[in-house]
Amino acid sequence: MTTTISHPDNVPPVAFTQAELGWIPWLDPLTEADLTDRHWAGLVDASRSKSPYFMLLARDPEVLEARTKADKDIFYNPNGGLPRAERELSATATSRHNGCIFCASVHSRFASTHSKRRDDVQRLLDDGLGADLGERWNSVKHAAVALTDTPARFGETEIAQLRANGLDDFEVADVISTSAFFNWANRLMLSLGEPTPAQ
Amino acid sequence: MGAQHADLIDQLLSITAGSRLDQIRRHREIARDNVQKAYDALFSPQDAGAVSLLERFAIAGFVAGLHGQLGLTDHYIHRLTLLEGGPALAVIVGSETERGAVQGPYGDYPAGPLSPENKPGLHYAAAPDSRQFLGAKLSAAFEHAHLLVFRPRDASRQALQTLLDAGWSNDGIVTLSQLVAYLAFQVRLVEGLTALAASASQTTTEATFSQALAAGANS
Numbered sequence: 001m002t003t004t005i006s007h008p009d010n011v012p013p014v015a016f017t018q019a020e021l022g023w024i025p026w027l028d029p030l031t032e033a034d035l036t037d038r039h040w041a042g043l044v045d046a047s048r049s050k051s052p053y054f055m056l057l058a059r060d061p062e063v064l065e066a067r068t069k070a071d072k073d074i075f076y077n078p079n080g081g082l083p084r085a086e087r088e089l090s091a092t093a094t095s096r097h098n099g100c101i102f103c104a105s106v107h108s109r110f111a112s113t114h115s116k117r118r119d120d121v122q123r124l125l126d127d128g129l130g131a132d133l134g135e136r137w138n139s140v141k142h143a144a145v146a147l148t149d150t151p152a153r154f155g156e157t158e159i160a161q162l163r164a165n166g167l168d169d170f171e172v173a174d175v176i177s178t179s180a181f182f183n184w185a186n187r188l189m190l191s192l193g194e195p196t197p198a199q
Numbered sequence: 200m201g202a203q204h205a206d207l208i209d210q211l212l213s214i215t216a217g218s219r220l221d222q223i224r225r226h227r228e229i230a231r232d233n234v235q236k237a238y239d240a241l242f243s244p245q246d247a248g249a250v251s252l253l254e255r256f257a258i259a260g261f262v263a264g265l266h267g268q269l270g271l272t273d274h275y276i277h278r279l280t281l282l283e284g285g286p287a288l289a290v291i292v293g294s295e296t297e298r299g300a301v302q303g304p305y306g307d308y309p310a311g312p313l314s315p316e317n318k319p320g321l322h323y324a325a326a327p328d329s330r331q332f333l334g335a336k337l338s339a340a341f342e343h344a345h346l347l348v349f350r351p352r353d354a355s356r357q358a359l360q361t362l363l364d365a366g367w368s369n370d371g372i373v374t375l376s377q378l379v380a381y382l383a384f385q386v387r388l389v390e391g392l393t394a395l396a397a398s399a400s401q402t403t404t405e406a407t408f409s410q411a412l413a414a415g416a417n418s
Binding site: 005012013014015026027028057062063064065069070073074077079097098099101128148149150154155156158160169170172174175176179183185187190191192194 | 219223224226227228229230232233234236237239240241244245265266267268302303304306308309310311312313316346347348349351352354356357358359360363368369370372373374376377379380381383384385386387388390391392394395397398
């Protein structure tokens with residue numbers, strides 16, 4: 001009988017943070033010895049074989065491959081659309097709303113790096129979704145949260161607010177896809193393992 | 200293979216080649232293609248050994264239904280009814296969706312400074328009659344799917360142990376988790392793009408742009 005992996009010595013973080021947390025799985029990841037060409041293709045970057053998260057997801061390599069390629073295009077494609085900092089803000093607000101401490105730590109750090117607005121990002125983590133981040137960031141945050149509600153309640157109001165803050169169609173589409181994508185990521189990170197404290 | 204595969208989101212939103220929504224989607228063409236590839240991998244898998252097609256479409260119908268996304272719910276329920284045993288299962292999916300439909304996200308944080316943000320809500324269990332019909336394995340999947348949809352921060356190692364005890368394998372749990380999480384993404388992409396498409400007729404961005412061009416040409 002297969003069992004989950006317990007981590008009795010781990011003390012998972014209990015608050016949102018921009019610190020560099022770790023993550024450990026509750027199910028056995030694959031090992032490098034298990035990997036076939038199909039799995040390597042699923043990992044996309046060979047270096048991801050060092051990550052227990054990706055090695056666990058490699059149990060379904062075709063889904064992992066498509067997910068990774070979509071992720072990279074949504075967040076890293078530099079061709080127009082939303083500035084990187086605001087894509088990361090959208091991911092952070094989504095993760096804050098769903099309650100994924102690990103995801104929020106990674107993407108709040110990226111938001112800070114790309115925006116140089118570390119204190120605003122920290123207020124979003126500390127004070128929650130009511131934090132006033134200025135009009136444009138508030139519009140991105142509100143839109144991400146509205147789309148993250150289940151059922152989603154993203155519509156005319158959110159789009160009008162984004163447009164009022166200067167976002168064009170491509171930028172609004174990036175708000176939608178970054179927030180939607182973190183509704184995917186949060187659920188994997190939260191349910192397949194647990195975060196570990198910053199070193 | 201190698202032929203152009205139809206794109207589900209284009210179909211659902213009636214997006215035609217060259218239209219405004221098509222241009223928006225193709226602005227992130229790798230994402231667009233891989234959102235479809237993930238769908239293909241989940242619903243036309245190379246290897247359905249760990250999770251059967253019947254299970255995949257039943258869970259997808261339940262998850263789309265819990266999100267109230269009508270187009271996707273119809274799609275997955277329709278695909279379910281095409282499978283042997285699907286029509287009877289679709290009836291159960293429908294009744295369980297009604298029983299399980301609430302509003303999220305809710306759930307508890309680890310004990311500490313975030314505890315005041317804890318939010319109570321339904322801890323769904325399949326109805327006894329449904330449970331008997333679905334069997335232990337699929338019932339456990341529905342209950343886990345509901346947890347992931349509405350209260351992902353309540354997820355726990357114990358919840359995975361419950362799946363293992365109900366007959367799920369490690370591979371099966373990864374696919375099940377990806378399926379539910381992908382649906383959480385897909386319903387939002389559809390909702391968001393639908394709203395964006397609707398906003399065109401209200402703001403007539405393109406018409407305004409053409410008028411501005413015309414005005415510029417006249418001056």
